[in-house]
Amino acid sequence: METKRLIQSALLVSAFSSSAVLAAPSITPDPPVIGAKGYILMDFNTGQVLVEKNAHDPLNPASLTKLMTAYVAGQEVNAGNVTLQDNVTISQNAWAKNFPDSSKMFIEVGTSVSLMDLYRGLIVQSGNDASVAIAEHVAGSEGAFVGLMNSWAKRLGLNNTAYTNPHGLDSEGLYSTPYDIALLSQAIIRDLPDIYPLYSETSYAYNGITQYNRNGLLRDRSLNVDGMKTGYTSGAGYSLATSATSGDMRLISVVMGSSSTKSRESESKQLLSYGFRFYDTVLASSEGKPLSEARLWMGESDSLKVGSAENIYLTLPKSDVNKVEAELVYNGDLVAPIQAGQVVGEVVYTVGGDEVAKAELTALESVDEGSIFKRIIDWFKMLIASWL
Template sequence: MFSVQPAAAVTNIIPSPPSINAKGYILMDYESGEIIASKNADDRLAPASLTKMMTAYVIGQEINSGRMSFDDTVTISRNAWSRNFPDSSKMFIEPGDQISVANLSRGIMVQSGNDASVAMAEHIAGSEGTFVALMNSWADKLGMINTEFTNAHGLDSTNIGTSPHDMAILSRSLIRDTPKMYSIYNEKSFTWNGITQNNRNQLLWDRSLNVDGIKTGYTSNAGYSLVTSATQDDMRLISVVMGTASQRARIQESRKLLTYGFRFFETDTLLEAHAPVSQQTVWQGAESELTATVEENIAITLPRNQLKNVKAEFEYQAPLKAPIARGDVIGQATWRLGDQILREVPLVAAETIERGGFFKRLLDSIKLFFSNLLGSLF
């Protein structure tokens, strides 16, 4: 809908991003979606348990649709038996167990349970394979162009892969589209079957950052990965670090990225979706004015102390003549920093304006004729 300029390209008064020891990484602002720092962000890498973020997203969307609730009960099959996952993370569920969706979600999101992931996949889609097709459909819809899932949990398999950029896209979607599901990522521990497991995201305990999610991942092929979201004042950042050498390294590298972003950048919402921007004259309509608006939140991320220098320009089509349907493009909003265009977005009609009656159209035609005539003279 609009073009995004890399935030670091706007000014050279900030230091370069820190050196990050990982196969690939990205630092993205949640509100604007702008990339603050990245390396190999579109390289396809093994996702490991980052896969469970999509499993959680699908669960959240099923709850959003009303087809399922957190209180629903799931019967555990032999396919989801924890014994099927030796030497890997699990919730320790057994065949025949009756477990709520809420608790299985915690088994997936807090304990990183491979068994819980299979249980929810079967409950939602009948089989894990069908659920994987659903995961990939959502990935396509979200624009995750470098992602393919082959199971619900992320253990290494042929063709499974994702990228740091795609994981950042999924993170924004989790936070925006499924907030009740996302809130579970903030829980520091969960007990099931008499076994208490701590959330593997150690940054939840970090006092230097306000971290409220998201997910760790590890296999021997993937290395140690971590997707993190943290807030400071009105700003939320998402970091994705994939393929580090150790648990400690994924924490350190994520902390470095988030600290850099919060220290040197800031984000402002320029316009909120559907908020009135201006009133515009409409000719030959049942109403003489309509409201101009934008269809989504427009935010911008810039180096600190640069937002005050941003200038906005609003241009409208003229003359505006009825009929005009809600959502029709009637102009353009542009934000500049010096000579650089930061954003260009369509301005649209907030309501529908039907054609006016015969005499209203006739009167407006006369007015418009003389208005154009005077404009040409002066």
């Protein structure tokens, strides 16, 4: 059948959060230029990249590697293979003394440490010893765990990332990119809701030693930063993956190869401040909320509620937020029976006539066939409509 279009004339501002409709600047200035080797600013909900430089160039991730260590272990927890209450016996390989000149949790051989404590040692203290202990507990050996890390990298679409260890100390064959680190950070926030809050903890004490989270932006009151991870080695320079919120908007920034601790923080802050100042993320369609009632033929009902099967977010310059329109494009005439969740077309979002996003348009309810008499009447109506 010929594809039919129904254009929704009303603007979609009413579907957006109240913060989205405030007065906005008329132009969006150029993003800041910072000194890191590579960097990116990404919206969490949409994955849209707002700022980038060398975002796909392989760089040394240093302790940003521990983001994948945390993710893999978290997925094993989700799968029920391990629990956060597990007691882990520390091996010789995971002994803190194996890492004399690098960050560590100060765990000792033969002691028993809960997996949750090791998680804090990994995330807050950036412990290389905790990384090895987690790897051995989850996969049986450090090497097997690295295999899981690389498998998950492929599954998450980290196409320019490879791991050789779970801690990030300089190693040939270990590399990632700002873009891949941003995707991984997005996955941690989305998939590990029980683990992500650990990234906002500013200190942790173990074995009588209190250590402080190296992410100084957690203590910056001008931003609402709640994660994520620092990194440093002599070969990598200073790196920082950060997530922050403003209202319903969450942004992820990644800077890699900065010149100092202060520069990685100031550069991250510049990126985040730019994103929150000049962009907004709005909820264009809510999961299960009708966008329209479409004409339905041959059914018990003459109409069908249609919408999106999931929340659809748009990231836009603030000056464009109140200009969004939705166009519903149907896959021909809708004929019963229709099942809830069935794809019936697509919804296309535009600003000033330019497409900014699209999503599947689905039936939000099931409608059975009507009676024989109803179907005959509708058949004649459809025939007349085709002539007109």
